Amino acid sequence: MHVKITDVAEKAGVSIATVSLALNGNEKINIRTRRHVAAVAKEMGYRPNPSAKRLASRKSRQIGLVLPDIENIYYAALAQDTLNELRMSDYALIISSSMNSRQMERRIVSDMIGNQVEGLMIAPVEKPNDNIEYLDALNDAGIPYVFVTASYPDLEHPCVMCDLYGGMKQLLTRLYDRGLRRMALLSGAQNVHCFDLRDGAFMDFCAEKGLEGCRVYHLDGIRYDDSFNHVQSMALEGLDGILCVNDMMALGAINALKARSLRVPEDIAVAGYDDSIFSRISPVPITTVRQDVRRMAVSAASWMLDCVRGNAPDPENLRLIPCEVQLRRSTER
Amino acid sequence: MHVKITDVAEKAGVSIATVSLALNGNEKINIRTRRHVAAVAKEMGYRPNPSAKRLASRKSRQIGLVLPDIENIYYAALAQDTLNELRMSDYALIISSSMNSRQMERRIVSDMIGNQVEGLMIAPVEKPNDNIEYLDALNDAGIPYVFVTASYPDLEHPCVMCDLYGGMKQLLTRLYDRGLRRMALLSGAQNVHCFDLRDGAFMDFCAEKGLEGCRVYHLDGIRYDDSFNHVQSMALEGLDGILCVNDMMALGAINALKARSLRVPEDIAVAGYDDSIFSRISPVPITTVRQDVRRMAVSAASWMLDCVRGNAPDPENLRLIPCEVQLRRSTER
DNA sequence: ATGAAAGCGCTAACAC
DNA sequence: GTGTTAGCGCTTTCAT
Numbered sequence: 001m002h003v004k005i006t007d008v009a010e011k012a013g014v015s016i017a018t019v020s021l022a023l024n025g026n027e028k029i030n031i032r033t034r035r036h037v038a039a040v041a042k043e044m045g046y047r048p049n050p051s052a053k054r055l056a057s058r059k060s061r062q063i064g065l066v067l068p069d070i071e072n073i074y075y076a077a078l079a080q081d082t083l084n085e086l087r088m089s090d091y092a093l094i095i096s097s098s099m100n101s102r103q104m105e106r107r108i109v110s111d112m113i114g115n116q117v118e119g120l121m122i123a124p125v126e127k128p129n130d131n132i133e134y135l136d137a138l139n140d141a142g143i144p145y146v147f148v149t150a151s152y153p154d155l156e157h158p159c160v161m162c163d164l165y166g167g168m169k170q171l172l173t174r175l176y177d178r179g180l181r182r183m184a185l186l187s188g189a190q191n192v193h194c195f196d197l198r199d200g201a202f203m204d205f206c207a208e209k210g211l212e213g214c215r216v217y218h219l220d221g222i223r224y225d226d227s228f229n230h231v232q233s234m235a236l237e238g239l240d241g242i243l244c245v246n247d248m249m250a251l252g253a254i255n256a257l258k259a260r261s262l263r264v265p266e267d268i269a270v271a272g273y274d275d276s277i278f279s280r281i282s283p284v285p286i287t288t289v290r291q292d293v294r295r296m297a298v299s300a301a302s303w304m305l306d307c308v309r310g311n312a313p314d315p316e317n318l319r320l321i322p323c324e325v326q327l328r329r330s331t332e333r
Numbered sequence: 334m335h336v337k338i339t340d341v342a343e344k345a346g347v348s349i350a351t352v353s354l355a356l357n358g359n360e361k362i363n364i365r366t367r368r369h370v371a372a373v374a375k376e377m378g379y380r381p382n383p384s385a386k387r388l389a390s391r392k393s394r395q396i397g398l399v400l401p402d403i404e405n406i407y408y409a410a411l412a413q414d415t416l417n418e419l420r421m422s423d424y425a426l427i428i429s430s431s432m433n434s435r436q437m438e439r440r441i442v443s444d445m446i447g448n449q450v451e452g453l454m455i456a457p458v459e460k461p462n463d464n465i466e467y468l469d470a471l472n473d474a475g476i477p478y479v480f481v482t483a484s485y486p487d488l489e490h491p492c493v494m495c496d497l498y499g500g501m502k503q504l505l506t507r508l509y510d511r512g513l514r515r516m517a518l519l520s521g522a523q524n525v526h527c528f529d530l531r532d533g534a535f536m537d538f539c540a541e542k543g544l545e546g547c548r549v550y551h552l553d554g555i556r557y558d559d560s561f562n563h564v565q566s567m568a569l570e571g572l573d574g575i576l577c578v579n580d581m582m583a584l585g586a587i588n589a590l591k592a593r594s595l596r597v598p599e600d601i602a603v604a605g606y607d608d609s610i611f612s613r614i615s616p617v618p619i620t621t622v623r624q625d626v627r628r629m630a631v632s633a634a635s636w637m638l639d640c641v642r643g644n645a646p647d648p649e650n651l652r653l654i655p656c657e658v659q660l661r662r663s664t665e666r
Numbered sequence: 667a668t669g670a671a672a673g674c675g676c677t678a679a680c681a682c
Numbered sequence: 683g684t685g686t687t688a689g690c691g692c693t694t695t696c697a698t
Contacts, residue, residue: 002474004675015685020677030683047447051387052675055690060384070416071409080403080430092448095428097413114380115425141335224614251614258616281557281584283591283616337691348669353693363667385691388674 003044012040023048063091063304064112066105068125070097073276074246074293075123078148081297082121089305091118100125109134113141119308120145121300126192144307148300150193151318158307160300160319164194167289167323168201168243171271174325175241175287176205178333180269182213183241186230186249188222198245198273213238224252231256240268241331247272247279250286254330269331285328296321336377345373356381396424396637397445399438401458403430406609407579407626408456411481414630415454422638424451433458442467446474452641453478454633459525477640481633483526484651491640493633493652497527500622500656501534501576504604507658508574508620509538511666513602515546516574519563519582521555531578531606546571561585565592573601574664580605580612583619587663602664618661629654 009016014037022029022037029037040046054060065082067075079095086093094117098104102125112120120143124131135155138145146158175183185202188195199216206214217234219226227249231242242257244250250272254264264270264284272279275290299319306313342349347370355362355370362370387393398415400408412428419426427450431437435458445453453476457464468488471478479491508516518535521528532549539547550567552559560582564575575590577583583605587597597603597617605612608623632652639646 006675016676017678017686018684021684024677028683033683049388049675050448051384051393052690053677054384055382055388055692056675056677058677058690070403070413071406073404073406073409076404076406076409079428080432083403083430084432092427094425095412097416099413099417115383224610248610248614255614255616277557277581278614281581281588281611283588339691349692350670350694351668354668357693361667366667382691385674386693388676388690389692389694391674391693 003046004049005046008037008041008044008046011044012037060116060118061091062094062115062117063308064094064096064115064117064120066108066112066120066122066124067095067097068100068105068123070095074274074291077293078123078297081294082301085298085301086305091305091308098125102126106134110137113137113143117143119143119304121304122147123149144304146300146304146307148296151320153318156317158300158303158314158317158319160296160303160321162291162293162296162321163323164197164291165201166320167273167291167325168198169205170323170325171243171273171287171289172202172205174327175243175269175271175331176209178269178331180241180331180333181211182238183211183243184214184234184239185216186227186242186244186253187216187218188245189220190218195245202243222246222249224248226252228252228256232259236260236262236268241271242268243271244273246274247276247282247286247288250288250330251278251282254282254284254286265330265332269333271331275326279326279328282330284330287328287331288326290324290326292321292323336379337382338379341370341374341377341379344377345370393449393451394424395427395448395450396641397427397429397448397450397453399441399445399453399455399457400428400430401433401438401456403428407607407624410626411456411630414627415634418631418634419638424638424641431458435459439467443470446470446476450476452476452637454637455480456482477637479633479637479640481629484653486651489650491633491636491647491650491652493629493636494654495624495626495629496653496656497530497624498534499653500606500624500658501531502538503656503658504576504606504620504622505535505538507660508576508602508604508664509542511602511664513574513664513666514544515571516544516576517547517567517572518549519560519575519577519586520549520551521578522553523551528578535576555579555582557581557585559585561589564589569593569595569601574604575601576604577606579607580609580615580619580621583621583663584611584615587615587617587619598663598665602666604664608659612659612661615663617663620661620664621659623657623659625654625656 005016005019009019019037022034069075083093096108098108105125122145149161151159151161187199219230227244231253242253250270253270257264262268272286272288275288279286279288338349338352342352352370355367402408416426429441431441438458482494484492484494520532552563560577564586575586583603586603590597595601605619605621608621612619612621
């Protein structure tokens with residue numbers, strides 16, 4: 001609609017090919033010509049038409065990011081960090097959120113393919129194996145993808161996630177050292193990867209230490225109310241600690257315990273996961289496991305960039321970001 | 334890279350023009366031909382190349398959304414709702430976040446222009462008048478824009494926001510009816526529209542009722558710590574209520590008061606704003622003002638759509654979404 | 667109602 | 683080093 005490459009070419013006294021090459025920093029063009037063209041282009045306020053560029057080069061210069069829920073602070077942080085990481089590249093990020101619906105997720109992936117993204121970063125809603133359907137479509141279209149916050153050991157595809165299993169193990173070790181012996185884990189649905197990993201760590205640890213009376217509760221939801229309601233009515237006898245798969249749930253547990261006139265941490269310890277704002281705004285600061293979302297995002301984004309740029313792919317297909325325990329008052333005995 | 338319009342045309346035994354028109358539902362094409370072409374296209378798995386489409390039609394079919402901070406739950410909700418609202422349209426949404434940096438915001442707007450979005454939805458970082466610089470660029474490029482969570486009475490441009498002033502007035506009325514007479518408002522920086530409105534409502538109300546000893550504190554930040562720290566050291570004598578411009582701050586105030594051995598609401602009432610999750614997870618449920626983010630997003634998105642589609646523009650240039658007080662325990666006397 | 671053909675603005679051989 | 687030119691895959695008059 002505005003000044004185009006022919007205008008720049010005319011004004012600079014060169015051909016459009018030269019303008020194109022010069023503006024793209026092609027070494028074959030004399031450095032002086034390059035500078036001259038750049039100056040003219042700038043002066044004229046020339047902005048290459050992205051659609052024409054994409055069409056001619058057969059490259060969309062777009063990367064998609066599919067999130068389960070952008071209103072979840074954890075994924076929002078992932079989005080922001082990915083945005084930042086890609087900002088310096090010449091790729092644009094298209095963000096979408098499936099509202100935790102697998103069906104919506106499929107539609108989004110399909111739309112992304114239709115939109116011809118060059119690569120896709122996916123934080124899947126649920127179980128690994130449910131994605132197979134759209135992975136075929138992705139493979140057919142030749143679109144590289146990397147999974148974030150998920151790992152698919154069987155798949156030969158990049159996965160980046162925080163070491164949930166290791167983080168839970170570390171947390172348990174610290175709590176064990178502090179004398180806790182009978183703990184309950186408030187987790188989410190079974191067969192959901194991010195919960196399974198922590199459930200597994202919990203059970204493995206209890207088995208290793210020969211702890212009796214520890215148990216895992218699979219709640220339907222993982223929000224504040226879900227844990228609040230559960231803790232309000234659960235059997236607490238003999239329990240000395242309640243662990244939750246996120247901080248908001250830990251806060252729910254604390255408030256429910258308070259409602260039952262139990263003190264945290266004196267009567268019972270509580271721990272969360274993520275090190276989100278909720279662990280800090282609690283009346284009793286909550287011990288939690290810090291996930292380094294930024295590092296995960298940076299790792300995933302740069303891997304994605306390597307993929308779309310055809311750089312030597314990582315020999316590994318899983319990048320595990322270590323977690324770190326944050327001991328706070330909710331577990332002091 | 335795959336099946337293209339010529340392939341479909343060949344297989345369907347028609348010209349590419351017919352395929353194009355048929356697929357776009359042009360009435361001039363015989364309904365039977367249309368159906369036939371659609372069937373063939375579907376069978377072949379034809380996906381129009383978006384870049385070619387955009388180039389030929391000189392339309393990008395893209396709308397941009399510029400947020401100050403996508404990690405803020407309020408804006409994340411705005412993003413999700415806008416995404417949902419545009420999903421059924423044939424426009425794609427490009428989301429970006431400036432991390433509360435005006436400079437970044439300018440860059441993003443510039444990038445959006447370069448990317449040739451057809452319209453822009455902007456939730457500006459700060460003061461209205463600082464945006465003038467990029468508004469010129471937008472006007473030059475002929476790109477329609479609507480402001481969300483902001484209003485610029487002087488500008489002849491669409492603005493959609495919640496009625497912050499009215500919401501604060503309502504809240505004050507309810508608290509006044511409950512007997513509160515000396516209140517403090519914990520607000521953000523001055524000259525920031527969304528704070529100014531509430532500051533103004535607060536001061537107007539106090540003047541109307543002849544309330545003495547009410548005051549506004551302009552904190553540097555508006556997060557949990559900012560209010561927690563402030564309340565920890567502020568003078569509380571004679572105060573019967575503390576209002577905050579968001580729920581997280583209200584929670585900070587409550588926890589700080591508790592640390593000072595003051596009871597909420599018995600000794601002092603506390604209220605927040607937004608009706609976010611924080612007002613519900615508080616040990617004392619917090620009275621707050623509900624902003625209907627969804628309605629705001631829907632209104633802004635459909636207005637945006639009207640603009641880019643060239644529909645009869647709204648005669649008004651401001652859409653105010655009413656707020657609603659949510660009375661909870663933190664203000665029971 | 668359908669087809670032929672001229673672009674849309676740019677990239678990338680290939681020729682000079 | 684720089685210019686010529688043939689596309690990229692689609693939309694859109696304008697004929698027929």
